[in-house]
Amino acid sequence: MPSVDSFSTYWLAEFIRLREAHWGPIEDASEVRRARAEGHTFTQRILLRATLLGKRESLDLLVGRWARGARIALLGLLIAAVLAGAGAALGALGDGTRSVNLLLALVAILGLHGLTFLIWLLSFGMTGHGSWLGQLWLWLTQKLARGPDAALVPRALVDVLGRNGALRWILSSVSHGLWTGAFLTLLLTLLGVLSARRYGFNWETTLLSADTFVQLTTAIGWLPEKLGFAMPSADMVRASNGLHALPESVQALWSSWLIGCVVVYGLLPRLLSLLLSLFMSRRYLAAITLDENLPGYANLRERLQPSSEKIGVDSPAGLRPNTRIRPHTGAxxxxxxxxxxxxxxxxxxxxxxxxxxxxxxxxxxxxxxxxxxxxxxxxxxxxxxxxxxxxxxxxxxxxxxxxxxxxxxxxxxxxxxxxxxxxxxxxxxxxxxxxxxxxxxxxxxxxxxxxxxxxxxxxxxxxxx
The missing domain is CATH 3.40.50.300 (P-loop containing nucleotide triphosphate hydrolases)
Structure with a gap:
């Protein structure tokens, strides 16, 4: 009997359910007989019927083709994220001809990330998934699907994952994975550019005092300092107002502070969230179930698991009574x-x-x-x-x-x-x-x-x- 334990089988069963709801039932007399003979539970019989129909009608190839397209779309988004990460690093630092405003650079690098990460956290208390990059990926895959049957494949995927609670974590894995890729590229670009060019760092303000920047810098740099990144002293912060010439050692401290902030507040949250999302996705997919009461599945119950089944055929029309064919067991x-x-x-x-x-x-x-x-x-x-x-x-x-x-x-x-x-x-x-x-x-x-x-x-x- 074909394996009915994989997620792809549940996905295929949902795809066939939606297809039959749109275009009418598929002729399945032979598949139903085999499912009744080889499946033990009603769910197993539904999944086995779907597997057999999928192979016969080449629907499994349609699902596989869509999955390959989804991987290509994900690869395209990852390339875009990598380029965006490198662009964000170069945009925040500039070409080295002007001093880098530290707070503006930090907002440019972490601002959008912080906003989207906060929305994702808040989404656990609201409706929605809060993973807009994951939803963008899903939207792209739906646009790439061609034909009425192909368009039902991503819908079946969303329905199966949504009913079993795995959709949030799958989309979160995609979103955090893209952000992680972007931050890795951003960090490598920062290291490369800071190693190849001389940059000056300062803070600029018209309304705020120097002590405000000392407190702000200390608060932001506290956690990176605990992880080994250098932290400029209060005197160095006050001196970095753009009005004084600073030694290269101070600029190196600011570089370390900036990189530490990117690692601690950008890369690490996304990486940890990615690992959590992957773990939860795997957990939910392993516990996936099939709702037997859905329209399309419930209609199959009497055919796949009738309330009364004949053990044998006594004397059907056209067959001689007392005719029995021995099964293939024994010598x-x-x-x-x-x-x-x-x-x-x-x-x-x-x-x-x-x-x-x-x-x-x-x-x-x-x-x-x-x-x-x-x-x-x-x-x-x-x-x-x-x-x-x-x-x-x-x-x-x-x-x-x-x-x-x-x-x-x-x-x-x-x-x-x-x-x-x-x-x-x-x-x-x-x-x-x-x-x-x-x-x-x-x-x-x-x-x-x-x-x-x-x-x-x-x-x-x-x-x-």
Missing amino acids: PEQTAKSLIVGIELPPDEPWPPQTLARTIQDAGNIDTREQRMALLDRLQEYPPEKLLIVCDPRQTPDRGTISMLTDLAGLARQTCVLLRLDPCAERDARLAAWQLRLGAAGFEPGQIYARHADAFAWLEERADE
């Missing part, structure tokens, strides 16, 4: 016997076509939808070792018939098709049409018989061993 000599079945043969055709060996079981001539479902359910539980399907090639090999043949072939170890052709001028043309359709459905040429004797020789091989 080879205990495996299920060979089986022959007719598909929509004319009622005047003799059935079975010949006297059957005791090792061959007869499933009858299947003509109605109820008979088809009964046979498929029976073979799901008791798959035969060999299956011979007899068809009338005078009928058109429509999609329904070919689908029935492929479903039956998937439930037997070996399957062959006998096309009962009468000698006539149209024999070759009819045979070619059926072979073409069967080949497109996955049947090999060796699985298709036009001669009655050859087909029964293959079917009876096990009886002769």
Whole structure:
């Protein structure tokens, strides 16, 4: 059974739910039978059905294509964040021809970060996620999605994450990750530029006193100083008013103070928030559940987990009573016997076509939808070792018939098709049409018989061993 524990399976199930709500139910008789046979709980059966439908309809490829586009969009935003970080550092320091106003430089570097970080913290007490960079990334991925089905992929992602509480932390991880990348680049740019150029630092004011700047500088630099960054003394702060020439040692102290503020108040909060968001994202994704009462899921309950299920088929129409096919368990000599079945043969055709060996079981001539479902359910539980399907090639090999043949072939170890052709001028043309359709459905040429004797020789091989 395909794995139903991964987040991508929940995502795919929600995508299929939304798709069926928009465009109508998908034909899923074969997938429902397999889900009922292999899934234990209702949730497992929903997820298994989604996995099987996703592979059959190539919807999993659509989800994968969107995920690749989302990673490309995230990479583009990361490159933009890196460039923005370098630009912020160069803009705050200038070209070195003028002294750097420390407070203005600090506001230029940390102002937007501080505002958005505060909004993110306050968002925990309000509605919304507070991660505008994460929301920008999600918006970009939605714009990149093309086609009605592709547009449902990000919506399904948001719905699954939102219902399970993981959306906030996923978007926060994106936002903090971009900010962390920006601050790393900003810090490296600061170190590079301060190492290559001579800068002068000062504070400028018309209204505030020197003591105000001493207190402000001391308060801001207290935590960076505890982490090892240099802190200018009160006399150095008073002297840095732009009216005095300062030694290079003082400028180095101001450089250390500025870098320390960027690390402590910019990089570290974002890095710690990123680690927290990643941890919480992983935790919520590991505990993800499926709401079985949602429209689309609840409608599947009677089909995937009916209130009463038949243990076996007593005597369905078109099948002989007392016919039971042994499941594939135990030693080879205990495996299920060979089986022959007719598909929509004319009622005047003799059935079975010949006297059957005791090792061959007869499933009858299947003509109605109820008979088809009964046979498929029976073979799901008791798959035969060999299956011979007899068809009338005078009928058109429509999609329904070919689908029935492929479903039956998937439930037997070996399957062959006998096309009962009468000698006539149209024999070759009819045979070619059926072979073409069967080949497109996955049947090999060796699985298709036009001669009655050859087909029964293959079917009876096990009886002769």
